[in-house]
Amino acid sequence: MSTTETFEFNKDNLATYKEYLTRYDDVESALLPVLHLAQEQNGWLPDHVVSYISLLMSIPEIKIKEVISFYDMFYDVPVGRNIVQVCTNISCSMFGGREIYQGLLKHFDTGYLTPTRDGRISLQKMECLGACELAPCMRVNDDFVGNLDLTSAIQKLEELP
Ligand code: FES
Structure with a gap:
């Protein structure tokens, strides 16, 4: 094209x-x-x-x-201002990582990497982020956030600019 x-x-x-x-x-x-x-x-x-x-x-x-x-860290599609990588690998999924990822997709009415309508957030399902001790966890831009549940994950992401 x-x-x-x-x-x-x-x-x-x-x-x-x-x-x-x-x-x-x-x-x-x-x-x-x-x-x-x-x-x-x-x-x-x-x-x-x-x-x-x-x-x-x-x-x-x-x-x-x-x-x-x-590499997961490069994007060949447009993404939101904030990249949120949610771990769904074994340690995190034992503590609900997959449900958190699915819950976030639903809450923000979006899909894998698709920017939210306000352009704030792109959600990315990831394999191990290397922070299993924080399971279940996600990376918000450069920061790791751990010991999540869906409510705390949503709260964290709603605070993003
Ligand atoms: S399995 Fe989630 S950070 Fe390692």
Whole structure:
């Protein structure tokens, strides 16, 4: 699908990009932090952002798309302002993680990664978040929230900007 949208790093991020390149022996090794940077600026990673990075780094678009689809932390669809990852793996599901995830989808009337109507939240079902001691838990942007039940999870998310 062709698109007329364009993207380029803003001045600060272009400087950050150049600084990233000094940390690695080859350009390709900087791809993950560069994708984080682009996603931070654009919110998600659509085709025109991938094209820009491909030209900038001389990496084929297909390779960049493979990386984006491999990692849960990169989004090739539009997402809400806040990313909420709910763990449904074994430790968390023993304490109701799956029910919490389903309950949140229902409460916010949304689906996997689909932004809520107000654009505030995208919910993402996850495998182990590496915080089993907090089971059942979720990650809200960069913060872990644990020992949840559906009521406390909803309350936490209703406070988000
Ligand atoms: S199983 Fe949920 S954080 Fe590990």
